[in-house]
Amino acid sequence: MKNNLIAAAELDRLETWAKYTADMCHSCMSSCCTLPVEARLNDLIRIGVVDEFERSEPLKNIAKRLQKDGIVERFHQKSGIFTLTRMSNNDCYYLDRKTRLCTIYDKRPDTCRNHPKIGPRPGYCAYKPKA
Numbered sequence: 001m002k003n004n005l006i007a008a009a010e011l012d013r014l015e016t017w018a019k020y021t022a023d024m025c026h027s028c029m030s031s032c033c034t035l036p037v038e039a040r041l042n043d044l045i046r047i048g049v050v051d052e053f054e055r056s057e058p059l060k061n062i063a064k065r066l067q068k069d070g071i072v073e074r075f076h077q078k079s080g081i082f083t084l085t086r087m088s089n090n091d092c093y094y095l096d097r098k099t100r101l102c103t104i105y106d107k108r109p110d111t112c113r114n115h116p117k118i119g120p121r122p123g124y125c126a127y128k129p130k131a
């Protein structure tokens with residue numbers, strides 16, 4: 001009930017984000033999974049899109065392959081950070097469109113595990129009730 005009183009947040013207006021409590025997730029349309037997700041090599045290995053033996057490969061080459069495969073949309077060479085692909089509606093590549101649940105939950109990147117402890121507004125999330 002409490003969450004029905006919270007207005008839907010606008011992703012790019014941090015002041016509209018709501019103070020996070022764990023009970024919010026089940027009634028939310030997973031708006032956090034429409035934010036850009038940064039991932040590191042260890043995340044990509046855990047997800048299973050990069051093999052352990054590729055550790056010695058230049059990250060640039062790995063990024064090129066993952067971009068070609070449509071899994072990664074950006075790579076920042078200096079920081080070694082990959083950004084996962086988002087679909088045309090901004091959904092994460094790994095978000096199930098129907099259930100709005102993560103399809104790789106047990107293997108999800110650290111960025112997702114740490115949300116919203118770490119992120120654009122720590123302790124707050126872009127809560128949007130399911131339609």
Ligand code: SF4
Pocket residue numbers: 032033034037092093094095096101102103104105108109112
């Ligand atoms: S990897 Fe999973 S938890 Fe992380 S943003 Fe994508 S769908 Fe959400």
